[in-house]
Amino acid sequence: MGYTVSVRLSGYRNLVLSRLGQGVLVIFLAYVLSFIVVSVLPGDAITNALHDPQSGLSEEDIARIVAFYGLDKPVLIQLLLALGRFVTGDLGISLQSGLPVTDLVFDALPSTTFLALTALILALVLAVAIAVGVHLLPSGAAGILRSVPSFFLSVPNFVIGLVLISVFGFTLHTFTITEPNAPVATFFAALTLAIPVSAPLAEVLISSLDVEARQDYALVARSRGLSRVNVFAQHLLKPSALPSVTMVALLIGELLGGAVITETIFGRNGVGTLVQRSVGAGDQPVLLAVVVLSAVVFVLVNLIADLSVPLLDPRTSVTKKKKAVVS
Amino acid sequence: MTGIVQLQTALETKSTPSGNRSSLPVSVLLSFAVIVFAVLFSAFPSLFTSHSPELGDTSAKLVSPGLHHWFGTDYLGRDVFTRVVYGSLSSVSSALAAVIIGLVVGSGIGLLAGFLGGWVDSALGRIVDVLLAIPGFLLAVVIVSSLGFQTINAAIATGVSAIAVFGRLMRAEVIKIRGAAFVESSFLSGGNRLQALIFHVLPNAGRSVLVLAILQFGTSIMVIASLAFLGYGDPPPSSDWGLLVASGKEYPTAPWLIYAPAAVIVATVLSVNRISRWLKKVR
Numbered sequence: 324m325g326y327t328v329s330v331r332l333s334g335y336r337n338l339v340l341s342r343l344g345q346g347v348l349v350i351f352l353a354y355v356l357s358f359i360v361v362s363v364l365p366g367d368a369i370t371n372a373l374h375d376p377q378s379g380l381s382e383e384d385i386a387r388i389v390a391f392y393g394l395d396k397p398v399l400i401q402l403l404l405a406l407g408r409f410v411t412g413d414l415g416i417s418l419q420s421g422l423p424v425t426d427l428v429f430d431a432l433p434s435t436t437f438l439a440l441t442a443l444i445l446a447l448v449l450a451v452a453i454a455v456g457v458h459l460l461p462s463g464a465a466g467i468l469r470s471v472p473s474f475f476l477s478v479p480n481f482v483i484g485l486v487l488i489s490v491f492g493f494t495l496h497t498f499t500i501t502e503p504n505a506p507v508a509t510f511f512a513a514l515t516l517a518i519p520v521s522a523p524l525a526e527v528l529i530s531s532l533d534v535e536a537r538q539d540y541a542l543v544a545r546s547r548g549l550s551r552v553n554v555f556a557q558h559l560l561k562p563s564a565l566p567s568v569t570m571v572a573l574l575i576g577e578l579l580g581g582a583v584i585t586e587t588i589f590g591r592n593g594v595g596t597l598v599q600r601s602v603g604a605g606d607q608p609v610l611l612a613v614v615v616l617s618a619v620v621f622v623l624v625n626l627i628a629d630l631s632v633p634l635l636d637p638r639t640s641v642t643k644k645k646k647a648v649v650s
Numbered sequence: 651m652t653g654i655v656q657l658q659t660a661l662e663t664k665s666t667p668s669g670n671r672s673s674l675p676v677s678v679l680l681s682f683a684v685i686v687f688a689v690l691f692s693a694f695p696s697l698f699t700s701h702s703p704e705l706g707d708t709s710a711k712l713v714s715p716g717l718h719h720w721f722g723t724d725y726l727g728r729d730v731f732t733r734v735v736y737g738s739l740s741s742v743s744s745a746l747a748a749v750i751i752g753l754v755v756g757s758g759i760g761l762l763a764g765f766l767g768g769w770v771d772s773a774l775g776r777i778v779d780v781l782l783a784i785p786g787f788l789l790a791v792v793i794v795s796s797l798g799f800q801t802i803n804a805a806i807a808t809g810v811s812a813i814a815v816f817g818r819l820m821r822a823e824v825i826k827i828r829g830a831a832f833v834e835s836s837f838l839s840g841g842n843r844l845q846a847l848i849f850h851v852l853p854n855a856g857r858s859v860l861v862l863a864i865l866q867f868g869t870s871i872m873v874i875a876s877l878a879f880l881g882y883g884d885p886p887p888s889s890d891w892g893l894l895v896a897s898g899k900e901y902p903t904a905p906w907l908i909y910a911p912a913a914v915i916v917a918t919v920l921s922v923n924r925i926s927r928w929l930k931k932v933r
């Protein structure tokens with residue numbers, strides 16, 4: 324079903340090339356789409372932001388930015404100008420601060436990357452713990468555990484964050500909210516981000532474990548006298564883990580989107596708070612840059628996942644083995 | 651629509667929960683009750699509370715929850731339960747609007763792509779790929795910041811970010827049904843493509859699209875609450891659920907200001923998701 328790619332050796336190279344091409348196209352189109360959202364939709368956000376007396380930009384600054392973006396020219400010319408710069412890696416000038424957008428984004432990036440990676444690890448741990456519990460605990464407890472992912476999916480990010488802050492910050496004093504970068508505070512911020520992400524992961528794991536546990540080989544292993552834990556660890560875990568590789572890749576976007584709320588609540592300085600500030604100030608070039616950056620990350624991670632699954636899963640690389648048998 | 655999209659559809663069909671057989675319909679009944687209350691709150695708020703959502707009793711500021719004030723009062727002495735009830739209309743109806751936008755546009759794209767195939771399919775597929783590649787919440791934030799901070803714009807933004815999932819599902823359903831034997835036999839007995847679309851494809855795809863629409867309704871409530879929480883919806887004194895939580899967080903000594911509206915959001919979304927799962931199973 325689905326993505327069983329019959330790979331010939333040269334076929335794999337073609338797969339890589341075509342996926343790369345698609346990825347580049349998607350990133351390019353993501354830029355065009357967000358440009359349209361930012362520039363063509365009603366409400367002249369850029370001009371408003373420029374003439375906002377609080378922006379602290381001088382007349383020369385404004386003239387420089389207007390000339391840079393071609394704001395006095397038709398939208399199509401503006402798009403071509405912007406695309407021309409985008410191809411060379413130039414993401415423009417911030418309307419709020421007059422600084423290059425690339426600098427702003429890359430300054431904010433390390434903090435968010437660290438937060439997102441910590442959250443990803445936590446989400447994996449949570450998901451595996453739930454899935455293992457569902458399969459090894461007695462049926463009563465397992466039944467309760469089975470409904471945990473759908474509960475996790477029903478709680479908005481900001482509620483999780485505020486509850487964690489209220490319980491562990493204000494009541495138990497496990498961390499102080501005034502030091503958002505301390506390890507414990509970072510842990511709770513990452514947990515906020517991890518809980519919604521862990522739910523779909525756990526669901527994929529649980530259902531593929533269900534499928535694998537019903538296979539004949541699992542029965543054979545049981546009848547050989549292996550304990551349930553042994554069967555689980557030696558036989559079921561590996562094949563069940565593969566679908567989650569794809570799922571993790573798809574959830575990267577969730578982490579990036581969730582960072583806007585999480586960083587705001589915990590007072591961290593990162594891409595999420597940069598987005599929040601830029602929205603407040605109508606700083607559209609920064610928003611455009613973050614959207615495109617997220618698309619790049621998403622496309623890259625999914626490219627890696629798509630290309631590595633056929634290599635990791637012996638069942639999907641059929642032709643290589645056939646070749647060996649024939650020759 | 652290859653690549654990412656195909657993988658996702660493959661995954662989704664794989665990951666339909668096959669367990670969970672022992673669940674009680676009681677939880678489904680309870681979920682319907684919650685939804686009925688949310689709808690009644692939206693339609694007839696004054697039936698459920700005698701307080702005013704905007705005028706507070708200044709002698710009763712930050713009163714903790716009790717018989718008189720179920721959810722306590724806020725810093726102006728306004729009854730929080732009343733604020734939640736009056737905030738239902740915009741919270742629930744904007745989520746509904748978002749689902750309708752996503753459903754109509756997304757299904758349209760999916761139908762065209764799946765039915766016409768060829769270059770139309772690949773062109774629309776790229777658009778869906780792009781929408782999937784941009785994190786949904788980020789896309790909604792950017793759209794709402796372009797359109798202006800109003801709840802109706804938050805609904806539009808949420809709807810646009812839901813287009814991709816509907817498009818993907820509809821396309822997969824159309825392709826699945828188009829190849830089914832009964833559709834082929836309708837071609838053989840002289841039916842044309844439009845007839846097949848109206849009489850066979852749409853009714854069959856409708857069920858799973860409905861399940862997704864309900865699930866997406868829950869997601870939209872959360873996304874719109876998050877946008878309101880960040881201050882991107884209607885400003886106070888309107889009382890969108892997310893906005894209530896946001897203003898409540900300024901008063902750490904009065905945790906009910908957060909917990910009460912948050913519990914309402916969670917209960918509603920939980921119920922919606924429960925109903926969606928139940929519908930998926932009883933098919």
